[in-house]
Amino acid sequence: MKKTDVYIWCCGMLLFSFVLQSCSREEAMPENQNHQFPAEQKTKNKQANEYFSKPEPVTFSLSERFQNEALVAEPCETTDFGIVLSGYFESIMNDPVFDFDLLNYYLELNRKYVTFYMGDNYYGENGEYNQLAAKRIRELEKFWNIDRDIYLNGQHTSLLNDREILADMIESFDRTVRNRTEAYQKADLLLELNETSSNFPENPYFAFDGFTRSSGLLVIGDGLLQSIIETGIDGDLAFTAILSHEWWHQAQFEYAESWDFSDQLAGPAEFSRYSELEADYAAAYYLTHKRGATFNWKRIEEYFKLSFNVGDCLTESMDHHGTPTQRLLAAQLGYELADTAHKKGAILEPSQVHYAFLEDYYDIIK
Numbered sequence: 001m002k003k004t005d006v007y008i009w010c011c012g013m014l015l016f017s018f019v020l021q022s023c024s025r026e027e028a029m030p031e032n033q034n035h036q037f038p039a040e041q042k043t044k045n046k047q048a049n050e051y052f053s054k055p056e057p058v059t060f061s062l063s064e065r066f067q068n069e070a071l072v073a074e075p076c077e078t079t080d081f082g083i084v085l086s087g088y089f090e091s092i093m094n095d096p097v098f099d100f101d102l103l104n105y106y107l108e109l110n111r112k113y114v115t116f117y118m119g120d121n122y123y124g125e126n127g128e129y130n131q132l133a134a135k136r137i138r139e140l141e142k143f144w145n146i147d148r149d150i151y152l153n154g155q156h157t158s159l160l161n162d163r164e165i166l167a168d169m170i171e172s173f174d175r176t177v178r179n180r181t182e183a184y185q186k187a188d189l190l191l192e193l194n195e196t197s198s199n200f201p202e203n204p205y206f207a208f209d210g211f212t213r214s215s216g217l218l219v220i221g222d223g224l225l226q227s228i229i230e231t232g233i234d235g236d237l238a239f240t241a242i243l244s245h246e247w248w249h250q251a252q253f254e255y256a257e258s259w260d261f262s263d264q265l266a267g268p269a270e271f272s273r274y275s276e277l278e279a280d281y282a283a284a285y286y287l288t289h290k291r292g293a294t295f296n297w298k299r300i301e302e303y304f305k306l307s308f309n310v311g312d313c314l315t316e317s318m319d320h321h322g323t324p325t326q327r328l329l330a331a332q333l334g335y336e337l338a339d340t341a342h343k344k345g346a347i348l349e350p351s352q353v354h355y356a357f358l359e360d361y362y363d364i365i366k
């Protein structure tokens with residue numbers, strides 16, 4: 001029987017549902033669907049507004065969101081992050097080759113590729129986070145000492161512009177393609193389309209994933225990092241913060257049985273909120289710990305404030321992931337836990353951090 005993988009989507013996948021920065025659990029990957037090759041000829045010069053006059057596609061809530069003026073006018077749309085994201089979307093939708101099918105096709109190819117890819121990696125568009133990643137991974141391994149193979153795949157928009165890789169993606173994940181030759185044919189058509197576009201696939205949104213998987217995989221997309229940097233947050237901090245949040249989800253996978261916290265929670269939604277708040281708590285603990293990443297609270301507070309604003313902005317009815325206040329409070333308490341340990345410099349075991357969090361949990365969510 002196939003082993004069930006659990007995914008926690010922290011970003012990207014959920015952006016279309018506008019629940020960014022609120023991870024979500026999902027059992028296994030949805031089966032590959034038959035991808036219809038984008039009808040690029042037909043839609044090449046289609047304007048975004050023409051799209052909106054068409055019936056809504058079932059799989060996207062993006063259109064709904066943009067059609068709903070009340071939502072667009074939400075005050076949180078004006079946060080720095082909201083502005084950056086809106087800019088990405090606008091740019092994509094105004095692109096001459098814009099097409100929802102093509103958009104979805106690229107997002108899925110790149111997501112599945114980083115999900116199943118095993119091999120050499122680089123982080124950041126030009127590998128600018130390679131050294132940092134190596135350092136942080138070493139630190140986190142030592143810091144939490146979780147007994148499992150954890151590995152990080154970088155996601156890049158350029159993967160969708162590389163003939164060999166694109167053909168790999170198509171051959172592996174597009175069921176309408178039967179062999180390598182057909183994969184090349186499709187890849188070449190897409191590359192031609194890419195030539196005429198400044199968004200497909202260069203827009204940061206095509207590498208916007210941040211998720212974790214029970215297999216030990218972590219994914220951080222360049223686009224996700226870039227969007228955070230564009231709001232004025234330091235890239236090294238953003239990278240480290242996302243990585244350490246995701247890392248804690250691995251601790252949750254590892255200790256799932258012995259911690260057994262799911263029994264104490266009302267249901268999947270509550271479990272999700274609980275897991276996210278704990279990941280924020282533990283990330284803040286590591287980020288500020290003297291033997292961890294040694295950021296001071298002021299510095300990481302900016303990051304948490306930013307990501308939570310976005311979370312709030314995009315989660316309207318999904319508050320089970322934790323409100324901004326709850327998430328900031330969780331992070332702050334994680335910081336305080338590290339701060340009290342500074343004198344001794346000890347690093348608590350994952351289970352100790354877990355139980356410390358448990359003690360605070362009901363205060364955080366009240």
Ligand SMILES: [Zn+2]
Pocket residue numbers: 008009010022023024245246249276279
């Ligand atoms: Zn998460």
